[in-house]
Amino acid sequence: MPPVKVPSIKVTPPGPRAREVIQRDAKYLATTTKTSPIVAKRAEGSVVEDVDGNTYIDFSSGIAVLNVGHSHPKVVEAVRKQAGELAHFAGTDFYYDIQTRLAERLSRIAPGKNAKKVFFANSGTEANEAAIKIARWHTRRGMFLAFLGAFHGRTMGALALTASRRVQRERFFPMMPGAVHVPYAYCYRCPYQLKYPSCDLYCANIIEDLYMKSVAPPADTAGIFVEPVQGEGGYVVPPPGWLSRVAKIAKDNDLLLIADEVQTGFGRTGKMFAVEHEGVVPDILTVAKALGGGLPIAAAVYDAALDFEVSGAHSNTFGGNPVACASAMATLDVIDGERLVANSERLGKRMAARLDEMKEKYDLIGDHRGLGLMRVTEFVSDPKTKRPDAKARAAILKDMYEHGVIALPCGDSGIRYIPPLNIPEELLDTGLDIVDACIGRAAT
Numbered sequence: 001m002p003p004v005k006v007p008s009i010k011v012t013p014p015g016p017r018a019r020e021v022i023q024r025d026a027k028y029l030a031t032t033t034k035t036s037p038i039v040a041k042r043a044e045g046s047v048v049e050d051v052d053g054n055t056y057i058d059f060s061s062g063i064a065v066l067n068v069g070h071s072h073p074k075v076v077e078a079v080r081k082q083a084g085e086l087a088h089f090a091g092t093d094f095y096y097d098i099q100t101r102l103a104e105r106l107s108r109i110a111p112g113k114n115a116k117k118v119f120f121a122n123s124g125t126e127a128n129e130a131a132i133k134i135a136r137w138h139t140r141r142g143m144f145l146a147f148l149g150a151f152h153g154r155t156m157g158a159l160a161l162t163a164s165r166r167v168q169r170e171r172f173f174p175m176m177p178g179a180v181h182v183p184y185a186y187c188y189r190c191p192y193q194l195k196y197p198s199c200d201l202y203c204a205n206i207i208e209d210l211y212m213k214s215v216a217p218p219a220d221t222a223g224i225f226v227e228p229v230q231g232e233g234g235y236v237v238p239p240p241g242w243l244s245r246v247a248k249i250a251k252d253n254d255l256l257l258i259a260d261e262v263q264t265g266f267g268r269t270g271k272m273f274a275v276e277h278e279g280v281v282p283d284i285l286t287v288a289k290a291l292g293g294g295l296p297i298a299a300a301v302y303d304a305a306l307d308f309e310v311s312g313a314h315s316n317t318f319g320g321n322p323v324a325c326a327s328a329m330a331t332l333d334v335i336d337g338e339r340l341v342a343n344s345e346r347l348g349k350r351m352a353a354r355l356d357e358m359k360e361k362y363d364l365i366g367d368h369r370g371l372g373l374m375r376v377t378e379f380v381s382d383p384k385t386k387r388p389d390a391k392a393r394a395a396i397l398k399d400m401y402e403h404g405v406i407a408l409p410c411g412d413s414g415i416r417y418i419p420p421l422n423i424p425e426e427l428l429d430t431g432l433d434i435v436d437a438c439i440g441r442a443a444t
């Protein structure tokens with residue numbers, strides 16, 4: 001990408017070229033979840049250029065995918081080389097070394113010293129479907145516990161565990177049977193109106209004290225699916241001790257703990273995996289998004305003792321595709337080489353200080369929370385009633401992209417801030433100045 005001024009808005013988005021693409025898109029593409037009319041032409045690092053020549057600071061990372069930034073040269077080089085050598089061979093049915101090496105590496109970096117195995121898939125949803133099958137196959141039990149607000153994907157198994165918003169489930173009943181949802185540890189809106197720490201983690205204890213004694217008998221329940229930080233549900237960070245308590249309850253009742261790190265994985269929260277904040281070792285870890293550095297690849301990394309013992313119980317065509325594996329290996333090299341996990345923690349503190357300042361300044365911000373470079377501000381119409389203000393959120397998001405910052409919504413009224421983990425400090429600060437000004441305009 002030639003040197004460009006960032007951000008630079010020459011024409012209010014969507015400009016004429018963008019509008020033309022958006023019109024054709026509306027005609028031919030399935031309706032999904034489009035939130036902003038940004039039509040990208042190219043991108044590099046933390047900068048996106050649109051088809052009308054506008055440049056933006058990317059606080060969205062392609063939904064938490066581009067932890068190493070857009071088109072990292074090392075990732076691009078690895079992809080080019082692998083595509084020219086061996087682009088596909090069906091890694092479930094044949095062999096090639098790059099897939100084996102990536103599995104070895106994931107087994108090594110996943111929490112826990114236990115022997116592990118890896119099933120490769122192409123999306124977070126598919127990794128979670130694999131986790132469902134591993135857990136059912138091994139335990140011979142059909143039920144799962146999951147959490148309200150969870151997002152685990154949209155196919156019928158993963159969707160049964162998802163409980164983030166009504167529109168995701170409406171008209172799709174019935175899904176996989178046997179999913180039971182428990183309220184998550186959402187302290188800002190505690191469903192039990194309790195206060196941490198005097199609550200003694202009531203929201204975790206209730207799993208054992210009520211749910212397992214009534215609707216989710218351990219004898220029928222394969223495992224507990226949990227996001228260590230709830231993602232689409234609103235970047236909800238549980239209080240210290242909660243995840244460890246949930247892990248203990250799973251263990252005490254012989255249930256598997258399945259940590260969905262599709263969004264939190266690979267340094268996003270300031271640790272390689274978010275479970276490390278609590279020293280928790282899940283039985284199954286699911287990852288996707290950032291693993292491929294922009295190419296689709298996902299994995300369920302699980303205790304080797306849980307493996308399918310028969311050929312054919314589970315498989316796929318594209319999982320562990322050589323080009324995606326090469327991209328993932330290069331991505332992990334960059335995360336290590338550029339010390340991006342530590343960088344996420346460091347820049348996360350810088351970002352947190354600014355967002356805290358904004359929270360003090362604007363009543364519109366009900367809460368700011370997050371770990372590392374995974375942060376959210378939740379907008380409310382009144383800090384006392386905490387009524388979610390989705391209208392203000394929409395106005396701020398629009399104002400942000402019109403001034404050169406791309407971000408995404410999350411939860412009922414939050415905006416999430418998830419730049420690449422190697423975003424230059426000046427760009428981070430400039431982006432936050434713009435966020436501040438936009439919230440300021442909405443607050444007046």
Ligand SMILES: Cc1ncc(COP(=O)(O)O)c(C=O)c1O
Binds near residue numbers: 123126227262288289
């Ligand atoms: C925690 C979590 N799990 C699963 C998924 C589904 O991943 P994918 O969209 O790659 O299928 C997502 C997607 O946002 C996610 O955030």
